[in-house]
Amino acid sequence: MPVRTRRAAAALASAAAMALFTAACTGSGAGGASDDPKARTTLTFWHGWSAPGEVKAIEANVRSFEKKFPHIRVNIVKNITDDKLNQALRAGGSNAPDVVSSFTTDNVGRFCTTGALADLKPFLEKSKIDPATTFLPQMAKYTEHDGKRCAVPLLGDAYGLYYNKKAFAEAGITAPPKTLSEFDAVAKKLTKTKGDSYEQLGFMPNFQGYETTFEHYATQFGVQYFDADGKSNLARDPAAKALFTWQKNLAAQLGGFRKLEKFRTGLGDEWGPKHPFHTGQVAMQLDGEWRGKMAKDAGLPFEIGAAPLPVPDDQAGEYGKGYLSGTILGIANTSKKQNAAWELVKYLSTDTDAVVSFANAIHNVPSTVAALNSPKLNSDPLYRTFVKIAQHPKSAHAPSSVNGGAFLLTAQDLGVRHEAGREPDLDAGLRKADAQVDKDNEQAR
Template sequence: MAQPARRGRRTAAALAVAASLALTAAACTGQPNSGAQGSTGSTDKPVTITFWHGWSQPNELAAINANIAGFEKLHPNIKVNAVKAVSADTITQGMRATGANAPDVVSDFSTTDVGKFCSTGAWIDLNPLMEKDKIDPKTVFSPAMLSYTQYKGDQCSLPLLGDAYGLYYNVDMFKAAGIASPPKTYSELAADAVKLTKGDGSQQLGYMPLWDYYEQNTGYVGGQYNPTYFTADGKANLAADPTWPALFAWQKDLVGKLGGYTHLEKLRTGYGDEFAANAFDKGKVAMQLDGEWRVANLQQDKVSFNWATAPFPVPDDQAASYGRGFQTGTVIGINRNSQKQAAAWEFVKYMTTNTGALVTFANAIDNVPSTIAALKSPDLKLPSTFQTFLNVAKNPNSVTQPATPDGDGYVTILQNLGLDLQSGKQTDVMAGLKKADTDVDNSLAQAATN
């Protein structure tokens, strides 16, 4: 269930401004050792490094190329050969290549690859480089972003912009239903979902609780509990953590109140594509969990109703943590087979810690900046409805999912259990969780032998 980092749509004018600003980003302050040529920096001889990335849309390419130009202006002896639209599978294969066929720097939309690349050493540990350049990652990056870019203390990647999740809600529907503010707890979410539903929900559904509805899944919604996925010795902890029985019970109860699984599944499959004909965008659903990119989608589509964003609700017994959210995003690392690691580090350092570069990049592609300094920058030019996601990224209690050597094995196993429970294929929650633990442990053991 790994989700790629999403990208919003920006106007040509905004991109032109972003490109211009990125060329001067090297002069911006507020980031550690921005552009410094220290002992870990590039050599004095001209060098070309190869940078693989997944961006492919015109606005994305304009933004990333502007940042590359800004870096090259600061480092005239380093040229960057950027290769666009590189898939996750190609990245995995490229880590095995050597010589001219091997990339020096790679960005990856799939945070679930981090555990694999860290545990195998495919990407080098950046801790020694940051230590030499006096970069303290704990003061530069938010806790959640720092968490999803490392595995067992090996900081083999750093965040390069991010995604944050929150609640989108139809303000007009809320007013019509007499609801003054968005829900803050799961019990309020369920109550509002029922109140906002008209008839059987075919015309208007308050909230779609099924685990395979767009961005909604067990990990993102369950993450609001801040669960412990693994024990101290690395064993699966799903059955022992109270999160999952509570989450599945909450969902089952709400599914029943909204007409049952069969009815909701019929509605879900009748909704349009997430990005081409989203049910929330079409006014069929009053609330949904979604990422920051939908702000741009809603504005671009000029929807006919008033809408707003808020942090996603939290479990009732954790009401004090309201404001947190789930985070993921793009990561960037250095290939161990690179023969130009010093120059590669200068590039990675610039891309991930230069406040000006991060801010112009975030402005251009509607993503969440990945450093604390960039999140606080007055130069961010994002819509007011985007503030929810900036706040989530700044919130020290926001959550993510830990990296594992098998990629997203445990995430997929947990999601599949959720799907089986909601459809009735599995009826015993604890038995399902215990089997999930066994399956996760087996997946990790297999990864360790590969």
């Protein structure tokens, strides 16, 4: 999903919008599951895709649905931001959507607790669909909150490590690293300085680098964000401190925060052909399954490889895991056509051919077990690396929260301050982060 905005600024805007949404939402919709799903009707479906190929792919799936259910027509509205989606879910009305998709996986907790999206349990039970066995378990987990399922996954993203095979060969590196100590050594070996900058950087570890966020690193370390009572757990979790410590130490080995940050600000656009991994300025890149297709489309003059992101040395047995996220799909609680809406949600999210064709078209990871095992699924070796990462039992998304992704932004902000030297006492910073997260969560309830 290369056109998705994954940067922290966008996440912050989404969190702010959701805060307003929480305050205004009543948690009860004007609709209900009383409509006749066999009656002739028209549904409105809002989604966030905007790139021509992606829009074409989702529209093709919807038109296939209409052929299977000729009494249901679907009005498709593309390029919907979460801000607009949240406003519509709150307001309802004749122009509001019946079915919605969102790229902001972190907002599932908010969607479920506010009642913005309908509870899908009755629909799933009626259709005899068990989310735990139908969907990849790790993806089924991030589409519910506190036992309430208000969404289902519609394709997913898995994160791993891309590497420049030419740079590896020139440095005498024969295989991608599996542990962080190996990774640090490889990143340092691949780094070629040029004055006060770099001819080639082994890896950009900075928290403001492309995809190198706290959340994306955290799965490798096994960070436990909350304790059994739902309180923020960063200061008490050795994995969180180990993550921050490792990141800052690697930055120091590669030239230090200021030198890296100066280099980072001059790099090309994340979603354009001048991405620093494409240009050879960065030899290893943490990224999702879409990067392989983007690299191919950019016509790189070197071969690339993909592997899971390395893990801490004391977790070597869990190598192969990675961070997961993905699109979520749900029914607006204000919709008066929820039974018909469910037919569309069920088709898009569980029909094997529909899921596989969509995954192949936009180069994402399928979200159902049947689609993952389909012989029709893209067999490209780079892509398959991310399919395997998604299936690893320890691959995961951050836990859902009543406050959406605000707790992740707090951790991310701590990382930015710590690496820049503005938060020299990490233990104190972790305690402050816990206090902030707990305060934010309490206010959101």
